[in-house]
Structure formats: structure tokens, C-alpha cells
Amino acid sequence: MNGERSGAIVRGQVVTFNDDPEVVGERECVSHWVDGAVVIGDDGAIAWVGARGEVPDEYAGLETIDHGDRLILPGFIDAHLHFPQYRMIAAYGKDLLDWLNRYTFIEEQRYGDEDVAKAAAVEFIDELFRQGITACLAFSTIHMTATSALFAEAASRNMALISGRTMMDRSAPEGLTDDAQTSHDESVELIERWSGAGRLGYAISPRFAVTSSEAQLEAAGSLVKQYPDLWMQTHLSENHGEIEVVANDFPWAKDYTDVYDRFGLLGPKSFFAHGIHLGDRELARLSESGSGVVHCPTSNNFLGSGLFRCRHTRNGKTPVKTAVGCDIGGGTSFAMLDTLRDAYTVSQLVGARISPLEAFYLATLGNARALGLEETIGSLQAGKFADMVVLDPKATPIMAARHDLSQSLADVLFALMIMGDDRAVHETYVAGRPVKSAIGASQR
Numbered sequence: 100m101n102g103e104r105s106g107a108i109v110r111g112q113v114v115t116f117n118d119d120p121e122v123v124g125e126r127e128c129v130s131h132w133v134d135g136a137v138v139i140g141d142d143g144a145i146a147w148v149g150a151r152g153e154v155p156d157e158y159a160g161l162e163t164i165d166h167g168d169r170l171i172l173p174g175f176i177d178a179h180l181h182f183p184q185y186r187m188i189a190a191y192g193k194d195l196l197d198w199l200n201r202y203t204f205i206e207e208q209r210y211g212d213e214d215v216a217k218a219a220a221v222e223f224i225d226e227l228f229r230q231g232i233t234a235c236l237a238f239s240t241i242h243m244t245a246t247s248a249l250f251a252e253a254a255s256r257n258m259a260l261i262s263g264r265t266m267m268d269r270s271a272p273e274g275l276t277d278d279a280q281t282s283h284d285e286s287v288e289l290i291e292r293w294s295g296a297g298r299l300g301y302a303i304s305p306r307f308a309v310t311s312s313e314a315q316l317e318a319a320g321s322l323v324k325q326y327p328d329l330w331m332q333t334h335l336s337e338n339h340g341e342i343e344v345v346a347n348d349f350p351w352a353k354d355y356t357d358v359y360d361r362f363g364l365l366g367p368k369s370f371f372a373h374g375i376h377l378g379d380r381e382l383a384r385l386s387e388s389g390s391g392v393v394h395c396p397t398s399n400n401f402l403g404s405g406l407f408r409c410r411h412t413r414n415g416k417t418p419v420k421t422a423v424g425c426d427i428g429g430g431t432s433f434a435m436l437d438t439l440r441d442a443y444t445v446s447q448l449v450g451a452r453i454s455p456l457e458a459f460y461l462a463t464l465g466n467a468r469a470l471g472l473e474e475t476i477g478s479l480q481a482g483k484f485a486d487m488v489v490l491d492p493k494a495t496p497i498m499a500a501r502h503d504l505s506q507s508l509a510d511v512l513f514a515l516m517i518m519g520d521d522r523a524v525h526e527t528y529v530a531g532r533p534v535k536s537a538i539g540a541s542q543r
């Protein structure tokens with residue numbers, strides 16, 4: 100299926116989630132056609148999903164792409180990562196604040212150069228597609244041009260991307276700080292230009308309380324009030340040193356969450372990355388306000404930030420909407436499979452295991468629901484965008500050997516998330532177009 104759209108029948112093992120396994124149980128949560136097919140319409144949407152032998156006659160003339168016994172799933176959705184950190188993975192920082200000051204704030208200043216940002220946007224989105232990630236909520240930098248470069252690149256690929264200009268006016272180098280008014284006005288300019296264009300969304304993006312003055316948090320709050328349909332993203336309760344700085348800087352606050360709460364930043368479209376060390380009061384406020392926390396396990400492990408209690412946060416007394424993200428460049432891999440593996444190992448360390456079905460639910464329909472995008476993505480259902488990832492559970496000799504032992508879909512998915520990475524991503528489709536194989540083609 101190259102060039103102009105004409106629709107196609109994509110065959111393989113089709114796997115898609117209907118609901119949260121923690122709510123409906125493992126049997127009801129997922130649909131699985133061992134010999135399945137997804138029909139893509141010429142508009143890039145899914146026209147039909149089901150057993151390969153039951154594809155309606157009206158689609159008989161379409162080209163068929165056969166992925167054999169590979170798994171066709173909804174494209175992965177990443178709920179937290181940083182565009183300007185895509186090439187600074189594996190920076191040897193002591194902890195969050197040291198890592199930010201020593202490496203991150205230096206790298207991000209480069210994005211004042213539009214050419215740097217434009218080239219980076221191509222590489223960043225290429226890498227997402229290589230990993231089977233078809234939608235994301237991403238941080239940018241304080242630079243308008245860099246943020247526009249990212250939006251423009253995503254738009255040219257017809258990708259569902261939510262981002263926004265980072266707001267930060269203190270405790271960072273001059274080249275990476277603004278002021279409350281400028282950050283407000285430039286955010287408005289970008290919102291007017293990009294919000295709702297194609298598949299793009301805008302996120303009001305104060306970096307975190309450490310790098311925003313009260314005036315700037317107030318400006319962010321006024322944007323949230325002015326544009327209630329937009330997303331809001333920031334960081335919360337990741338590291339003990341960070342929590343201490345926030346407690347000193349905002350002595351009137353009950354706790355870290357209360358800082359954001361006072362400025363009107365909590366709500367159903369608000370996403371707080373990390374949330375590792377939250378107290379009961381904070382979890383209750385996040386729950387009550389419908390806010391989301393994003394679990395970023397490879398980053399939390401890499402920076403030594405702590406062990407996120409996924410079950411406690413997601414299904415505790417005051418359940419908080421929980422999404423997952425790679426948090427590049429604090430995270431150590433763009434691969435959603437690596438993120439799920441670390442989410443699993445961390446869940447073991449805190450004594451409340453997540454299941455493979457739950458992990459894949461979170462990376463697809465769970466993240467779509469969390470972000471409020473479930474009408475258009477997150478599962479393979481007629482009418483949604485044909486955003487899909489094709490996974491090969493036998494991608495390496497050892498994976499193939501392990502696959503011989505698998506007895507169930509859950510077991511196949513478990514081996515994939517423990518052993519798999521980008522080698523297991525055979526193809527990625529965005530709005531019906533194969534985009535992973537196209538990366539190599541465009542470079543030839």
C-alpha cells in the first residue's frame with residue numbers, strides 16, 4: 100500500500116482491548132482473532148475488524164497485506180516524553196536536579212535554533228514510528244519556533260500529537276527562561292495556530308513548580324481557565340530533592356500537589372508526570388479532580404527517583420487515572436515494550452504485580468482513555484483511525500524459542516514486553532499508512 104490511499108486488508112493475529120482488565124476481568128477485556136483482519140478504508144480509518152474468513156464481500160477487491168501470525172494491535176500511545184531530549188538519553192546524572200542542570204537544560208537551549216529543531220522533529224517522529232508509537236503527549240521547549248517545528252512535522256505525518264510551549268521563568272539558564280507574560284502570550288499564539296489543526300492538540304505546559312514563579316503558575320492557570328478543552332502537563336513528586344525545593348519555595352502549600360491546585364491546574368485534562376511520592380491527601384485531590392498521573396518507569400529507575408506504586412495509585416482507596424510514558428530523555432528507551440517491562444519489574448518490587456494484559460491495555464486503550472482520545476484511537480474498531488503496530492513475538496532467535504512455550508495470549512504478550520524492543524516492531528501504521536518501513540524508503 101504505497102502512495103495514494105486506496106484502502107487495504109491487513110491480515111494477522113488481531114488483538115484489541117475493549118476495557119480495563121482490572122474492571123471487567125481478563126476474559127472480557129480483550130478481543131483476539133488468531134486469524135484476523137483489519138480493513139482500512141481509503142480515508143485512513145478502520146472500516147471493519149474481525150476474522151479473516153468473514154471479511155465482507157464489498158472489500159474483496161482491496162489489496163491484502165499479510166502479516167502472518169504476527170500481532171496487530173492498536174498503535175502505542177506515549178503519555179509523557181520530551182521532544183528536545185530525544186538525543187540525550189543516557190546522560191550520567193546523579194539524580195533529577197543534577198541531571199537537569201548538568202545536561203538537560205544545556206541540550207534544550209539548542210532548540211532556539213530553528214534548523215536544529217526542524218531536523219530534530221524529523222528524527223524524533225521517525226523514532227516514535229520505529230517503536231510503534233503512533234500518538235503522544237510530549238513536552239517541547241520554551242521556544243515557539245521549536246514547538247511549531249514539532250507540530251508541523253507531526254501534521255505532515257498525520258500523527259495525533261499533543262504538545263505545547265514549555266513555560267519556565269526561574270532556576271534555569273537565561274537561554275531557557277522567559278517571564279509570565281511572554282509565556283502566556285506565546286502560548287496563546289501557538290494555541291491559535293495549532294490547537295485542533297489536523298490531529299494535533301495543545302497542552303499548556305508549565306515545566307514544574309521548581310522552574311515557575313507564582314506569577315507564571317497563575318498565567319498557566321488562566322490559560323487553563325480560558326481554554327478548558329486543552330490539555331495541561333507538568334511534573335509532580337518525582338524526587339525527594341525536588342519535593343524539598345518546592346516545599347521551601349511555596350511554604351503556604353499543604354504539599355506539592357496543592358501548589359498546582361491553588362493555581363487551578365488540576366482537572367480531567369491535566370497530566371502529572373511521575374507522582375511517585377504522593378501522600379494520601381494528594382492522591383485524594385488528584386482523584387477527585389479527575390487528574391492523571393503518568394508512570395514513567397524507565398526514567399524513575401534511571402534517575403533513581405523511586406518506585407511508583409501503580410496498583411496503589413490506580414486502584415487504591417482514591418483511584419487516580421494512570422497513564423504510562425517513556426519520559427525520554429530521563430527514560431532509557433523509546434520502546435513502549437521496555438516501558439512495560441520496567442513497569443512490571445517495579446510492580447514486582449512494590450509487591451503488587453501488574454498483568455501483561457493490564458500492561459498492554461495501559462499502553463493502548465488505557466492511555467487513549469486517560470487522554471480523552473478514545474473516540475478516535477486506542478482500539479481497533481470501525482470508525483477509529485487505523486493507527487496500528489504489528490509486533491513479531493519471534494523477532495530474535497531467543498524470542499522465537501521462548502514463543503514455543505507460550506500457551507496463551509497473555510503469555511505471548513508477557514514474553515513480548517519482557518524480551519521485546521524495537522526489533523519486535525515489524526510495522527507501524529498511522530491513519531492507514533505504513534510508516535515504519537517508509538522511514539527507510541525515504542532515506543534511500
Ligand code: GUN
Pocket residue numbers: 181195199203306307334337398426429
Ligand atoms: N522535571 C522537570 N523537568 C523534567 C524533565 O525534563 N525530566 C524529568 N524526568 N523530570 C523533570
Ligand code: ZN
Pocket residue numbers: 179180181334372426
Ligand atoms: Zn518529563
